[in-house]
Amino acid sequence: MSNHSTGYCPDPTSWEAVAVALDNAGICRPECFTVAVVFRRCLDCGERNVVRDDDYICALCGAELPEDVEPRLTAPPSTDQRSR
Numbered sequence: 001m002s003n004h005s006t007g008y009c010p011d012p013t014s015w016e017a018v019a020v021a022l023d024n025a026g027i028c029r030p031e032c033f034t035v036a037v038v039f040r041r042c043l044d045c046g047e048r049n050v051v052r053d054d055d056y057i058c059a060l061c062g063a064e065l066p067e068d069v070e071p072r073l074t075a076p077p078s079t080d081q082r083s084r
């Protein structure tokens with residue numbers, strides 16, 4: 001379960017309403033949203049992005065974001081095209 005959905009971005013605090021609704025319905029629920037937000041740092045502009053729906057594109061400059069691991073702060077600009 002996640003607070004991230006396409007086209008509709010509920011506030012994280014909406015979880016409380018969800019939890020209450022599920023409890024009232026007698027449905028087992030996790031203690032919180034089970035899908036962690038994925039952060040990726042853009043190698044081109046350094047902007048920190050929230051990855052949604054596996055869309056690894058920088059929201060600021062449109063560059064590809066690394067899909068594997070958080071790049072180190074010392075990572076060089078996108079001259080390294082190892083992912084292609």
Ligand SMILES: [Zn+2]
Nearest residue numbers: 042045058061
């Ligand atoms: Zn960028």
